[in-house]
Amino acid sequence: MSNEQDTPQVEAQAPEFEQASGEGPATEGQGIGIDPLLDVTVTVAVELGRRRLPLAEVAKLGPGAVVELHRNISEPVDLVAQGVPIARGEVVVIDDRFAIRVTEIIDPKRRSTTSGA
Secondary structure, eight states: OOOTTTSOOOOOOOOOOOOOOSOOTTTTTSOOOSGGGTTOOOOEEEEOOOOOOOHHHHHTOOTTOOOOOSSOTTSOEEEEETTEEEEEEEEEEETTEEEEEEEEEOOGGGOOSSOOO
16 A cells, blocks of 8 residues: 555755855945954963973972973063963063063964963
8 A cells, every 4th residue: 555645745946045245234244343342351361381290299389489480581471361372572570560561463373272381
């Protein structure tokens, strides 16, 4: 017994889409720009260097302990925003406070979530 007569015939067609242009419908090709993001706050840190230590060594640290970093004193420090290195510079002192003088902006193509330290 066959149900071929009871099954309706369905004709499939390929969908048609407009060509994507990269322009948003609200901007009509002018682009939004960065202006809406300029008041966004991000965490910025200066990384002097890094060191991997076994937990046993960390537990032995106390007042006066010295931890050597894997970075030479002549190397620039990293300016990191939200964990991503964005610039490098040198440490300076301004009115009894540490600061960083930016000497290099890291090319966005070379950025990663880990610094070179």
